Amino acid sequence: MTLAFRRHLIAERNRSPQTVRAYLGDLAGLRAHAARAGAADLAELDLNLLRGWLAAMRVAGVAPATLARRASLARVFCAFAARRGYLTEDVAARLVGARTVRQVPQILSAEAARTLLASAPPPSPPAASASAAGVGQQREAAARTRRAVALRDDLVLELLYGSGLRVSELCGLDLGDVDDERRLLRVRGKGGRERSVPFGVPAAAALRAWLRAGRPWLSTGAAGAALxxxxxxxRLDPRAVRRVLRLRMADAALPAGLTPHGLRHSAATHMLEGGADLRSVQEFLGHASLATTQIYTHVTPERLRAAFEQAHPRA
Known part of the structure; x- marks a missing residue:
């Protein structure tokens, strides 16, 4: 039944690969809890057992966001199982999930962002040409690899900040998704939704340098169409992106702890501070709901003060 549920999540509910993996892991945890409670058969699953599962995790200190996701898994799975006849009724229909509190991630100031994007390490000098083989060639190959990786990392940071991409969207870009003439990216976001996102002049320069002198050196048969x-x-892995950001933050002598999501959040915040309207930022970020953007792009005290002084008659 797990395979059928997986197909349901992908084909019918259009869940992302990350959500599918998380739901299947949560389902395994629910089954283990049910077995410990003496409910070895799916037909014995009921509302009290589901509530007990969530309560045990709450007592154990599981994060509210994780609790909310697992409650969502329970509702989605039980509705699926009831429709397929594995359960006589949807026992999770009255299950209430944990209320999550969205926390604003760490962000950079505009000045710190400029410092980060200017923190590229100096290019490695080419190896001495005294030896045409052996150690000399190995050193030259290693130096070219370092230069290629540095060009890639420049582009990674430019697109994370300059285009506000999620790390999964960044790693999912293909060569055919780039419109260099109009400086647009075709991005596949959550739920398979596509949007066009602009990229700036510095990102365009980083892109051309990467395609000219970086990607051809690193490319293998496994590269496919990956940008x-x-x-x-x-294809670049999200874990490598996080490592790139961590190293570049250290190179720039900036505080540790910034995540790729924080860089995306910084981009949105700086757009708002620069005068962009909330609806445009919603489109830029690829949010399905404006309410998400309102939470995600917090209003800075300075911008609130400026709006108050401009608009309020008693300011």
Whole structure:
């Protein structure tokens, strides 16, 4: 039944690969809890057991966001099982999930963002040409790899901040998604939704440098159509992006702890501070709901003060 539920999540509910993996892991946890409670058969699943599962995790200190996701899994799975006849009724229909509190991630100031994007390490000098083989060639190859990776990392940061991409959207970009003439990216976001996102002049320069002198050196048969590649030649992994950001933050002597999502949030905040309207920022970020953008792009005290002084008759 797990395979059928997986197909349901992908084909009928259009869940992302990340959500599918998380739901299937949560389902395994629910089954383990049910087995410990003596409910070895799916037909024995009931509302009290589901509430007990969530309560046990709450007592154990599981984060509210994780609790909310697992409650969502329970509702989605039980509705699926009831429709397929595995359950006589949807036992999770009255299950209430944990209320989550959205926390604003760490962001950079505009000045710190400029410092970060200017923090590229100096290019490695080419190896001495005294030896045409052996150690000399190995050193030259290693130096070219370092230069290619540095060009890639420049582009990664430019697109994360300059285009406000999610890390999964960044790593999912293909060569055919780039419209260099109009400086637009075709981005596939959550739920398979596509949008066009602009990129700036610095990102365009980084893109051309990467395509000219970086990607061809790293590319292997595993590269396919991927725009960004790892050192082994395959599509760039989100974990590598987080590592790139961590190292560049250290190189720029900026405080540790910023995530790719924080860089995306910084981009949105700086757009608002620059005068962009909330609806445009929603489109830029690819949010389905404006309410998400309102939470995500917090209003800074300075912008609130400026709006108050401009608009309020008693200011």
């Amino acid at each position: 960004l590649l790892g050192q082994r030649g395959g």
